[in-house]
Amino acid sequence: AQSVTQLGSHVSVSEGALVLLRCNYSSSVPPYLFWYVQYPNQGLQLLLKYTSAATLVKGINGFEAEFKKSETSFHLTKPSAHMSDAAEYFCAVSDDGNTPLVFGKGTRLSVIA
Amino acid sequence: EPEVTQTPSHQVTQMGQEVILRCVPISNHLYFYWYRQILGQKVEFLVSFYNNEISEKSEIFDDQFSVERPDGSNFTLKIRSTKLEDSAMYFCASSEPGDNSPLHFGNGTRLTVT
Numbered sequence: 001a002q003s004v005t006q007l008g009s010h011v012s013v014s015e016g017a018l019v020l021l022r023c024n025y026s027s028s029v030p031p032y033l034f035w036y037v038q039y040p041n042q043g044l045q046l047l048l049k050y051t052s053a054a055t056l057v058k059g060i061n062g063f064e065a066e067f068k069k070s071e072t073s074f075h076l077t078k079p080s081a082h083m084s085d086a087a088e089y090f091c092a093v094s095d096d097g098n099t100p101l102v103f104g105k106g107t108r109l110s111v112i113a
Numbered sequence: 114e115p116e117v118t119q120t121p122s123h124q125v126t127q128m129g130q131e132v133i134l135r136c137v138p139i140s141n142h143l144y145f146y147w148y149r150q151i152l153g154q155k156v157e158f159l160v161s162f163y164n165n166e167i168s169e170k171s172e173i174f175d176d177q178f179s180v181e182r183p184d185g186s187n188f189t190l191k192i193r194s195t196k197l198e199d200s201a202m203y204f205c206a207s208s209e210p211g212d213n214s215p216l217h218f219g220n221g222t223r224l225t226v227t
Contacts, residue, residue, distance in 0.1 A: 034215070043117065043204060043218035044156070090156060100146070100169060101216065103156035 002027040002093045006104035014112050019063075019078040021107045023091030026072065033074045034092040034101065035065055044090065050074060061085070086111045115139040119205050119219035126195055126226055134190045134222045136205030145188045146206040146216060147180065149173070156204070162188065195226045 007022040025031055032051050036044040048059025055067045061084075065076045074091060088108050092101040118137045126132050138145050147159040160170040162180055179191045188207075192199055202223050206216040 036218075041220065043119075043220040044206075044216075045218070046215045049215060092156075100158040100161055100171070101148075102158070103148075105155045 002031060002095055002102050004091045004093050004102060004104040006089075006091050006107050008107055009105065010108045010110065012110040012112060013081045015083055016080050019076070019081045019085065019109065021076040021089050021091075021109065023065075023074045023076065023104060024072050025074060025091075025093045027093055027095060029095050032094045032096065033065075033067060034094070035059065035063070035074075035076050036090045036092060036103075037061075038088040038090065038106075040087070047076070047089075081109075081111045083111050083113065085109060115217075117205055117207055117217050117219035119203075119222050121222060122220065123223045124225070126224070128197060128226055129194050132192050132195055132224065134192075134203050134205075134224070136188045136190070136219055137186050138188055138205065138207030139217055140186070141209065142207035142217070143210050144168075144208045144214075145180075145182070146208075147190045148204045148206065148218075149201040150204065150221075151198075151201040159190070159203075192224075195224075197226050200224055200226045 003026045005024045034049045035047040037047050048057045050057050050067045058064045063078045088106045090106045091104040120135045145162040150156045158171050160174045161168045177193050181189050202221045204221045205219045208214040208216050
């Protein structure tokens, strides 16, 4: 069965600093991987998804993630944090894109001025 | 941009009572889902629904739960006899047909069982 592990329940960065949110997955087949963001009092919004095309995936709001099969990782990065990036970020995996998403526990990103 | 809407945003109920959580998926979507997130824990899959029937459900989705699409627009989750441990944020989602079509989530309903 597939699963994801997000290292760090809370990450704090300074405005303008690099954002790195970690996600490792476990899947018996080539996975479909997703990052979702949840702003306060809102639903989950898709940031980006990996579907076996390019290993480096660009998403909205300047975020990107790189699929590394050798490390079973799909870490989310952004070169320069903005105050508006403060939110909860969830990594998720699906075996074939149609099976239900399995989410990680989430990482809360705080951005300090 | 079309949105998934959920009502109410917050529901408080007493243990043993029935609750119905309502969702209006995006109009051209055909796949519907319920997920829940207990405070401090993972977002967990409950059930998926397609073509007027449940296509998949998790172990959490026992006889206490049911889903319905009573008309062409609403998608509901009913919890028959609520327990304290049902307190959670419940998210509805919908997606278009096709492989790996992304899920679009609503803002959630926070259910508090007292």
